[in-house]
Amino acid sequence: MNRTTLSLIAAAAALAAVTGFAAATAPGDDGDSAKAAARLPVERSSLLCPAPSTSDLAETAYTSYTPVSQESGSSGKAALSPATRELTDGTGSGKGKADKPVLSPLKPGRPVAGEASGAESPALVGSADGNLAPGWTVQQTTEVAAGTGRGLLGVNCSAPDTDFWFPGASTAKERSDYIHLTNPDDSAAVVDVQLYGAKGAIKSDVGEGIQVQPHSSVPVLLSTLTDKPQTNVTLHVTARSGRVAAAVLAADDKLGGDWLPASADPAGTVVLPGIPKDATSVRLVAFTPGDNDADLKVQLASPTGRITPAGHESLHVKSGMT
Template sequence: MNRSIISLAGATAALAALTGAAVLTGAGDPADAPALSAARQPVQRSALVCPAPSASELASTTYTSFTPKGAQAAAKQGTAQLLPATGAAGAKAKPLAPLNEPGVPVTAKVEKADSPALIGSAEGGLAPGWSVQQTTVVSAGPGRGVLGTSCVAPDSEFWFPAASTAADRQDFLNLVNPDGLDAVVDIELFGKDGGLKPTSSDSVSVPSQGSASILLSTLVTEKASDLAVHVTVRSGRVGAAVQAVDAKLGADWLPAAADPAAGLVFPGIPKDATSVQLVVFAPGQDDADLSVRLASPTGSITPAGHETLHVKSSMTTSVDLGDVTKGEAGSLLLTASGSHAAVPVVGALRITRGTGAKQETAFLPATPKIDERATVADNRAKASTLSLVAPGKEAVVKVTTSAATDGGAPVSKEVTVKAGTTLAFEPPAPSSGKGAFAVTVEPVSGGPVYASRTLSLPSNGIPMFTIQSMPDDRGTVVVPKAAPDLTILDH
């Protein structure tokens, strides 16, 4: 009897030590106690990878690193840096664009044609919401244009609609492995008639802390446009992006699309878009029927002649929407239609500005909504346009411009996005200071909000531009609250 009492006391003390606090309520069923809710806590470590920028001798690449300054990143303690993805040698290299404090962006410029992919990590107070923008300008020759992409977190699966193996395109799948073991990757290509026959059944191996670049046209025998590329990682994890180079329309990065869903949002088609090509793929075993709407500045409309879209299972469907925006900024909305059950799909837009020999193209994949906060790091005065869309209910959004790389102070303002509309505007510049700055978007109230940023850097009469979608930065994670459960002592 005494031994049982001592054991119970010892177990109770151990439970108290493990949970940080223990409350003994005496009689009563533990199941009657109120459930403890989970709480959001800032992440302690973030990882990003950036693809190798460009092989052109005329390429100039700027990396902009930034962590928002807020409650979850108030402390200055921490590190954030980028290292070359060159195996063991990369770990000994000098860090690129090291970040020292939240709230102030840091930039670094690279002009080597053989610049490597980068592996980035942030810890402590610089980890929550850490983002890096890679912006490359190629002034002339093959691949000329502005190639922009947000460096991505490594993952195990990616979808890239709107890729191509056609004769006028050279699309390279770039893979970066941040981990200490080799990664094994499978790649599938799908077109309007289904899966394309591969030239080899072998998987691709990405070396430890290294990268690989694969020309998509070497993976299949067929020359086809409007493809969907499916990347799955058999072992390990990678970051992935497709560099699309068009012989006439310039070049840009095609980022991975949002996960398959029954409804898709493409926020931020520029008002002067001369052509918009939509590519949708249904990865499941069922066909998808979708309604197509355009969220304009004044409300949602249905594009004439493109009211609905039927997507066959395991096949891509492409639609030429032309100059769908008609001189006003807009966002494309796809929702499930018909009497059948909603079917998940993936999609992306290829957007063209300009005419004739002075055309430039960019890609806008389907984008997830912002839960807590989203950031795009590289913005420039009179060159950036922020686009916000509220597909359902009206939303109030807080937009914050950071200090610039050369001084200044942040500026914040709240804007209202009316239901079913797109709000496009130049984000406020920092108060004084010069250089690049970051823009952070935080929903305040109302319905879901989706966002993107267009960066326009015209050159020689060509409207060069790039679009970066703004998904949630996942700067916080849900941590369940723990409490002792004395019922385990009954067993």
């Protein structure tokens, strides 16, 4: 093959305990030297948290933290509130009573916690400005004691964007995977959801033009987008208009559930940490979104050094196929 970049998206899944994801195009070096941009403090940050669970047994904890920064000023404010649509008086003006924030950080360097219970806990929309904006992060952790999605489900609340990739999703009969789309803005977002299987793109009209109303969240069951169940699929989410936050909630009938975060930006080398010591079934899921196939070298990093798995030293990934 003659190509200048390697394009790869990959995921390693150990559903019994933990799932790790990463993605991968090696940027080309154009040789141009750019002047260093001025470094300015972040003035505003936005984060969105998906609806935690549909289980009545779900117990969710939120933890917010902003590191101390000397360049971000001496004042600021932040709040994480339910992503519920604002009410009007019927004329297009006037707003209903705002929901109480789940948490409201006051100072950098001090973690703040909030909680929610049950199946009706909504998605959350948060913003921070001033000295609370630089490096603001929120972790959502949900404990589900029983049922299909049982387990400890953790995800970082993420910033809104227009493009997301999720390798490692599934439409198999034993899986119930949902893509959660959350819109933080005052106008509706229009989103397309495309699945890629072992033979390439999976045709579906259901995933096109999904409307996500302002300040709301929409869950979409991935198995409704295809007639033929597939164990491994790659999910591509793109916003035609507006922007959303996206995360996949994967639930297995036997193994429990966890969140699949969006993959990182493509790169020529991918490291997937987090395979547990007692894992008995782990699989590598790879996808290349570019126009060229990719040939991968596969190794495991152990406490005593790198191991080349016998019979799986390399992997040929065809363009557009999982």
